[in-house]
Amino acid sequence: MSFPFPVPDKNDPRWTARGGVFVRRSEGIHRWLAGDNYTIKVTADDTKGSLGVIEATVPPGAGPVAHSHGNEDEAFYVLSGRLEFLNGDELQVAEVGDFVFIPRGNRHRFTNVGDSDARMLVLFTPGGHEKFFVEHGDEPQPGEQPPAWGPERYAALVDHLLEQNVTLLPEE
Incomplete structure (x- = not known):
C-alpha cells in the first residue's frame, strides 16, 4: 500500500533506527x-525485557508438571501435534493453529496427547523466564534424542524454580 503524500525526512530516526530482531529458522x-x-x-x-520466545518440541506423553508463574504471562501457539492444556481447573486439547494464553498466577501445564512429537511456540511476557531453559537445559548431542530426567535432576530444578517465584502445584 502506498500513500499519496511525500515520505517524511529520510534522516528521521523512525526511518533509520534498527531495534528489531530477526532470527532464522535454524538459529537460536x-x-x-x-x-x-x-x-x-x-x-x-x-x-529490552518485553518478550521471550521459545520453539518447543515435546515427545508423546511429555510435558511439565502443573505450576504457576508469579512474574510473567505465558502463551502457546501450536505448530503441530495435539497438546492437552490445564488452565486453572479446565482441560482443553489444542491442535495445529490453536492459541492458549495463561495469565501469571494461573495453574497450568501441557501434555503431548498425540502419537508423535508436538511443536509449539511459547511466549513469555515480560521476557526473562526463557533464561531458565538456557541455564538448566542440556546441550543437545548430535544424532541423539533428549534423555528423560531422573529424580536427582528434578530436585535441583525445583529448588531453582522456587527461587524464581514459580510455584509447583498438584494436578488435582
Missing part, C-alpha cells in the same frame, strides 16, 4: 530439558 539457543527439545528464539535481552 538449543537446549534439552526434561526430555523435551527447546530452541530459545528471542530473549528478554533481545527485546
Whole structure:
C-alpha cells in the first residue's frame, strides 16, 4: 500500500533506527530439558525485557508438571501435534493453529496427547523466564534424542524454580 503524500525526512530516526530482531529458522539457543527439545528464539535481552520466545518440541506423553508463574504471562501457539492444556481447573486439547494464553498466577501445564512429537511456540511476557531453559537445559548431542530426567535432576530444578517465584502445584 502506498500513500499519496511525500515520505517524511529520510534522516528521521523512525526511518533509520534498527531495534528489531530477526532470527532464522535454524538459529537460536538449543537446549534439552526434561526430555523435551527447546530452541530459545528471542530473549528478554533481545527485546529490552518485553518478550521471550521459545520453539518447543515435546515427545508423546511429555510435558511439565502443573505450576504457576508469579512474574510473567505465558502463551502457546501450536505448530503441530495435539497438546492437552490445564488452565486453572479446565482441560482443553489444542491442535495445529490453536492459541492458549495463561495469565501469571494461573495453574497450568501441557501434555503431548498425540502419537508423535508436538511443536509449539511459547511466549513469555515480560521476557526473562526463557533464561531458565538456557541455564538448566542440556546441550543437545548430535544424532541423539533428549534423555528423560531422573529424580536427582528434578530436585535441583525445583529448588531453582522456587527461587524464581514459580510455584509447583498438584494436578488435582
